[in-house]
Amino acid sequence: MKAGVLALQGAFREHAEVLEALGVEPVEVRLPDHLSGVDAVFLPGGESTTIAKLLDSSGVQAALRSRLVDGLPVFGTCAGLILLANEVEDEHGRSYPGALDRLDCTVARNAYGRQRESFEASLAVEGIEGAFPGVFVRAPVVTKVGPAVDVLATHDGHPVLLRRGTTWAATFHPELSGDLRVHERFLAEVSGRGVGTLRRRSLGSPPEASLPAGQSVPGPERPFRAEKEVTG
Ligand code: GLN
Numbered sequence: 001m002k003a004g005v006l007a008l009q010g011a012f013r014e015h016a017e018v019l020e021a022l023g024v025e026p027v028e029v030r031l032p033d034h035l036s037g038v039d040a041v042f043l044p045g046g047e048s049t050t051i052a053k054l055l056d057s058s059g060v061q062a063a064l065r066s067r068l069v070d071g072l073p074v075f076g077t078c079a080g081l082i083l084l085a086n087e088v089e090d091e092h093g094r095s096y097p098g099a100l101d102r103l104d105c106t107v108a109r110n111a112y113g114r115q116r117e118s119f120e121a122s123l124a125v126e127g128i129e130g131a132f133p134g135v136f137v138r139a140p141v142v143t144k145v146g147p148a149v150d151v152l153a154t155h156d157g158h159p160v161l162l163r164r165g166t167t168w169a170a171t172f173h174p175e176l177s178g179d180l181r182v183h184e185r186f187l188a189e190v191s192g193r194g195v196g197t198l199r200r201r202s203l204g205s206p207p208e209a210s211l212p213a214g215q216s217v218p219g220p221e222r223p224f225r226a227e228k229e230v231t232g
Contacts, residue, residue, distance in 0.1 A: 168186050
């Protein structure tokens with residue numbers, strides 16, 4: 001299996017590392033041609049306005065939009081979710097469709113405010129046992145989701161992991177958490193392979209996940225300091 005990682009700006013290398021750990025070949029996507037032969041595509045965190053401009057100038061936007069219409073599975077994290085959203089609201093009260101306009105939801109950029117720019121919170125994710133470490137970096141807040149969108153995790157009452165068919169999006173960064181399970185679940189689901197068939201090796205030591213399945217885990221919450229800069 002080959003998966004594209006949009007590599008115009010932002011935390012794309014971290015997605016590629018997770019994919020390698022799962023035995024999936026990552027393909028850095030910078031030009032329309034790079035999309036040929038990929039079975040799924042990941043849209044990383046970063047600065048959504050910058051990525052949107054580069055998507056347009058590189059020609060990847062049109063090519064990617066048409067692959068998505070044809071059913072290419074996609075997973076957007078943070079800025080990646082903003083690109084996929086039907087409606088984006090910015091801090092200046094403007095609203096506009098995301099550059100890829102694929103997911104029926106409204107998202108408010110940078111909505112946690114300066115006091116809580118980056119933090120980590122334990123999440124209960126549907127289909128994943130125990131706690132998943134949610135790393136939020138200048139995260140957006142999803143304020144509305146369409147009726148066909150599944151909410152697979154919430155934080156503070158807001159959806160943080162969304163799925164509509166093979167379109168997935170998270171306001172947090174599973175690729176920065178050291179935990180492969182969200183990527184694994186997405187890849188298993190969109191490829192029709194079982195969870196557990198993909199994993200080859202772990203990325204560092206897995207975080208503690210001691211809660212019983214299905215239990216909701218609201219905290220503890222602590223500030224998160226990104227080792228590598230993920231601006232946005
Ligand atoms: N704040 C960024 C934006 O609105 C997203 C942050 C991220 O991807 N970590 O584009």
